[in-house]
Amino acid sequence: xxxxxxxxxxxxxxxxxxxxxxxxxxxxxxxxxxxxxxxxxxxxxxxxxxxxxxxxxxxxxxxxxxxxxxxxxxxxxxxxxxxxxxxxxxxxxxxxxxxxxxxxxxxxxxxxxxxxxxxxxxxxxxxxxxxxxxxxxxxxxxxxxxxxxxxxxxxxxxxxxxxxxxxxxxxxxxxxxxxxxxxxxxxxxxxxxxxxxxxxxxxxxxxxxxxxxxxxxxxxx
Amino acid sequence: xxxxxxxxxxxxxxxxxxxxxxxxxxxxxxxxxxxxxxxxxxxxxxxxxxxxxxxxxxxxxxxxxxxxxxxxxxxxxxxxxxxxxxxxxxxxxxxxxxxxxxxxxxxxxxxxxxxxxxxxxxxxxxxxxxxxxxxxxxxxxxxxxxxxxxxxxxxxxxxxxxxxxxxxxxxxxxxxxxxxxxxxxxxxxxxxxxxxxxxxxxxxxxxxxxxxxxxxxxxxxxxxxxxxxxxxxxxxxxxxxxxxxxxxxxxxxxxxxxxxxxxxxxxxxxxxxxxxxxxxxxxxxxxxxxxxxxxxxxxxxxxxxxxxxxxxxxxxxxx
Numbered sequence: 001x002x003x004x005x006x007x008x009x010x011x012x013x014x015x016x017x018x019x020x021x022x023x024x025x026x027x028x029x030x031x032x033x034x035x036x037x038x039x040x041x042x043x044x045x046x047x048x049x050x051x052x053x054x055x056x057x058x059x060x061x062x063x064x065x066x067x068x069x070x071x072x073x074x075x076x077x078x079x080x081x082x083x084x085x086x087x088x089x090x091x092x093x094x095x096x097x098x099x100x101x102x103x104x105x106x107x108x109x110x111x112x113x114x115x116x117x118x119x120x121x122x123x124x125x126x127x128x129x130x131x132x133x134x135x136x137x138x139x140x141x142x143x144x145x146x147x148x149x150x151x152x153x154x155x156x157x158x159x160x161x162x163x164x165x166x167x168x169x170x171x172x173x174x175x176x177x178x179x180x181x182x183x184x185x186x187x188x189x190x191x192x193x194x195x196x197x198x199x200x201x202x203x204x205x206x207x208x209x210x211x212x213x214x215x216x217x218x219x220x221x
Numbered sequence: 222x223x224x225x226x227x228x229x230x231x232x233x234x235x236x237x238x239x240x241x242x243x244x245x246x247x248x249x250x251x252x253x254x255x256x257x258x259x260x261x262x263x264x265x266x267x268x269x270x271x272x273x274x275x276x277x278x279x280x281x282x283x284x285x286x287x288x289x290x291x292x293x294x295x296x297x298x299x300x301x302x303x304x305x306x307x308x309x310x311x312x313x314x315x316x317x318x319x320x321x322x323x324x325x326x327x328x329x330x331x332x333x334x335x336x337x338x339x340x341x342x343x344x345x346x347x348x349x350x351x352x353x354x355x356x357x358x359x360x361x362x363x364x365x366x367x368x369x370x371x372x373x374x375x376x377x378x379x380x381x382x383x384x385x386x387x388x389x390x391x392x393x394x395x396x397x398x399x400x401x402x403x404x405x406x407x408x409x410x411x412x413x414x415x416x417x418x419x420x421x422x423x424x425x426x427x428x429x430x431x432x433x434x435x436x437x438x439x440x441x442x443x444x445x446x447x448x449x450x451x452x453x454x455x456x457x458x459x460x461x462x463x464x465x466x467x468x469x470x471x472x473x474x475x476x477x478x479x480x481x482x483x484x485x486x487x488x489x490x491x492x493x494x495x496x497x498x499x500x501x502x503x504x505x506x507x508x509x510x511x512x513x514x515x516x517x518x519x520x521x522x523x524x525x526x527x528x529x530x531x532x533x534x535x536x537x538x539x540x
Contacts, residue, residue, distance in 0.1 A: 051439055051540070071444060079441035089436050091231035098229055105230060106442050 001027055002048065002158070002189060004215075007057035009040075009047065017043045018054070019213035025191075025206070027062075027157075030184045032200050033193040035210035041193040042086060044210060045160045048191065049083050050074055062157055062189075079107055082151035084161040088143050090135040096146050097122060097131040103154040121149045124179070140167040148176065152183060159183060161192045165199065177203055230442070231433050234454040237426035243419065243455070244462040247524075250415040251466025251516050254408055258516070259474045261404030262509050263481065268397030271389075277323075277360045281374070282353040282382040283308050309354055311377045321360060321370055328355040353382070415520065416527040419455055423531045426451065435539070444536050452528040459524030463517030470513065475501045 002025040009018040017040040025031055035041045046052050047059065050066060059066045062080055069077070082103070090099050101118040109117075122131050125145045135143055144167045151159060159180070165173045177199075184190050191208075194200065200207065209216045285305055309327070316325045328336075333355060334345050345352060360366060366385070374381055427434070434447060478501050 049439065075438075075441050075443040077441075078439065083439070091433060091436065093233050094229060094231045098231070102230060102437075103440050106437065106440050106446070 001063050003060035005058040007054045009055050016213040021215040023217045028187045030205040031191045032207045039210045080157045082156035082159045084147050084151045084164045086162040088147040095132050100149045121153050125149045159190045237429045238454050240458050243458045246418050247459050247462025248466040251463045252470050254411045255470035257404050257407045261401050264400040268393045271393045279358040280384040281356040284353045308378045323359040323361045325358045416523050419527045420531045423528045427535050448529045448532045451532045452525045455528040456521045456524035459520040463520030467513045467516050
């Protein structure tokens with residue numbers, strides 16, 4: 001379960017990004033997050049990924065209250081979350097394969113497991129021929145696929161994606177959405193921030209909208 | 222197609238923490254530390270030897286009877302020297318039966334003459350000086366003269382002078398202590414500088430790897446994991462620098478041994494000056510070699526500790 005209870009967040013310039021935000025998502029939910037540019041979608045995703053702390057309010061991620069969480073526990077919880085950044089944030093000096101395998105390595109998985117899972121996702125993403133390339137030698141769409149592969153390779157319980165389809169063609173978008181739905185079927189909670197209205201209409205799901213610090217949702221408190 | 226994948230996390234520490242900067246600096250620090258340590262060791266050994274010599278050697282002076290001396294007495298009574306001989310004999314008999322002594326030696330007039338000649342520039346036989354009879358006593362290793370023994374001798378010869386070298390022992394000990402304190406302070410300073418250099422290098426490396434560390438941290442890499450990655454690299458560089466510094470100091474230490482040979486306990490010190498370098502290496506004390514080996518290990522520990530502290534606090538500031 002993910003629960004935001006009267007969450008407020010402001011950066012140093014005191015401009016409120018989130019004001020009294022409340023919502024609850026059960027485990028295994030699929031959710032769209034929309035809002036105009038600069039509304040704070042990425043900030044909310046970062047908060048859900050435990051990169052930033054709320055200024056006030058209670059934040060519960062995967063049934064764990066994160067307010068008084070110790071650093072070690074925070075690290076362990078982060079390993080259960082996959083994230084696709086808008087700017088991908090790939091390691092420039094690692095090959096595609098190593099980039100994708102990174103979350104598994106950080107979880108100290110066995111080499112056999114790392115190879116099996118990474119090869120499977122590399123194949124599925126159609127990146128096998130380019131697995132030894134460095135990210136800078138790939139197109140934007142390919143880099144985005146690598147970022148998605150890295151986010152899901154360790155089968156997270158929560159997947160956060162910031163505009164994961166903006167560099168993909170229609171065919172890739174459909175495949176990706178099928179993959180997300182498959183993951184969701186397996187119990188993974190998915191939150192996707194997007195501007196793509198057509199996609200939202202095509203794949204009907206729970207919808208959160210962020211505007212001027214206010215979060216609107218069907219089950220908001 | 223079989224692809225070999227490196228077990229890497231993207232932290233390019235060979236670039237972020239380059240050895241070409243840290244190794245020479247650490248080697249120079251270790252070199253200084255090795256020389257300081259050797260100096261302290263040498264001063265300690267020398268002081269110990271001198272101190273041992275001073276405490277274990279005593280001089281007994283049996284004064285001649287002034288009344289038997291021609292200047293102070295009537296010429297007819299000169300034969301009264303038997304009294305002095307009696308005193309000497311009784312002291313020697315006590316010394317011979319004592320179990321506290323290693324050896325003793327009654328100095329002959331020739332020996333006294335050769336001792337005093339540099340000061341008097343004249344044969345003592347030609348000078349009418351009231352010189353005492355001298356007995357040099359060597360106590361057993363680690364022993365000091367017991368009060369009982371001292372009282373026994375004084376009972377036999379009340380005017381005997383027992384010259385102890387405690388004063389010199391104290392002086393030598395304070396000299397050795399002060400030298401060792403100076404060395405310890407120098408060592409601490411050297412280690413402090415080495416630690417600061419490592420810390421500075423770590424900080425530079427962290428700034429260079431900031432983006433990568435942020436990504437790793439966000440993927441769930443723990444603080445100890447990142448600390449250990451940096452600490453391993455810096456400790457290794459410190460160890461290599463330490464080994465180079467220690468090895469470079471060896472020829473200099475051998476040279477110091479060479480120039481200090483005249484102060485050595487070896488009676489053939491002068492002849493040893495013609496020996497090969499290999500010989501000097503073979504006579505290097507094991508404890509000193511142990512200390513030189515210990516220095517790179519110290520560097521390793523300093524490298525590991527200072528890096529861990531810096532990375533740990535830097536990560537705390539990061540998130």
